[in-house]
Amino acid sequence: MARLERLRVYPVKGLDGVDLETADILEGGTVAHDREFALFDGDGDVFNGKRTDRIHDLDADFDLEAREVALETPDGERQRFDLETDREAAADWLSEFFGIELSLKRDRSLGFVDRREMGPSVISTATLRTVADWFDRMTVEGARRRLRANVEIDGVEPFWEDRFVGADAPAFEVGGVRFDGVTPCGRCVVPERDPNTGEPTPAFREQFVRRREETFPDWADADAFDHYYSLMIIARVPESDRGKPLHVNDPIEIVDGDQ
Known part of the structure; x- marks a missing residue:
């Protein structure tokens, strides 16, 4: 049976993710805690893994209930920050680590997702297994960490998510929460x-x-894809379903694409 296998959010854009058992869809249409914080440079541009590969040198461990993050460098230096009260101190520490002046901002209602008019990213476990098999020594978890999806669906075939974009595409529901590709x-x-x-x-x-x-x-509708360097989809949750929770193991149902 198709089900929600994994629910992963990235509390600070560009840093490590956190697996959750349940999370609400925010009023902005994204998953709660996903990209809730982001680093910005002095020009107001986002600073993340697209800007520097050094971001992989930093391990981040989040306690979402306490709103804390522990950051660890390759040489073992470890600092813990309260994201409610210590954001300026965290930004100063990160500025020193990356060698660029940074600020740490927060968006509670939407998060700093790349496509702010859309919503959660979706991929299947079978897709991750398939991609991992394309490369020597890549694991499924390694593929998962490279691709950074929010919603992972198991019990379906590889590239299952591709069917939800393009002309006449259906939608799907996760435990009654509708997702339109x-x-x-x-x-x-x-x-x-x-x-x-x-x-x-x-x-x-x-x-x-x-x-x-x-x-x-x-x-799949090939016309919906600009090129083949594409994987996973970005979905939109309708306003009527925002505020509802997602739970790991929620069943998946394909529904008509027309609302």
């Missing part, structure tokens, strides 16, 4: 890097594109 997720430089070391995987993009084209489902 909006767009495939074109990938950036981050998935090319080993999530532990930041080292680039040789010829990652070329191999990914070739294998993605070879395995592209016949039942």
Whole structure:
């Protein structure tokens, strides 16, 4: 049976994720705690893994109930910050680590997701297994950390999520919360890097594109994809379903795309 296998959020954009058993959909349509905080440089631009591979040198461990983050450097230096009261101190510490002046901002209602008019990212466990098999020594968890989805669905075939974008696409419900697919997720430089070391995987993009084209489902709408360096989808939760919770093991039901 198709079900919600994993619910993962990234409390500080660009840093490590946290697995949750349950989370609400916010009024802005995103998953609570996802990209709730983000780093910005002096020009007001987001600072994340697209800007520097050094972000992989930093381990982040979050306690969402206490609103705390513990940050650890490769040489073992460890600092803990309260994200309610110590954001300025955290920003100063991170500025020193990255060598650039940074501020740490918060958005409670939407988070600092890339596509602010959309919502959660969705992928299947089978898709992650398939992608991991494309590369030597890549694990499913390694693929998961490279691709950074919020909602992971098990009990379905590889690339199941592709069916929800394009002309006449259906929608799906997670425990009664409706998800309408909006767009495939074109990938950036981050998935090319080993999530532990930041080292680039040789010829990652070329191999990914070739294998993605070879395995592209016949039942997916190819016109919805600008290129084959795309994986997972970005969905939208309608306003009527915002404020509702998602729970791991919630059943998945495909529904008509027309509301």
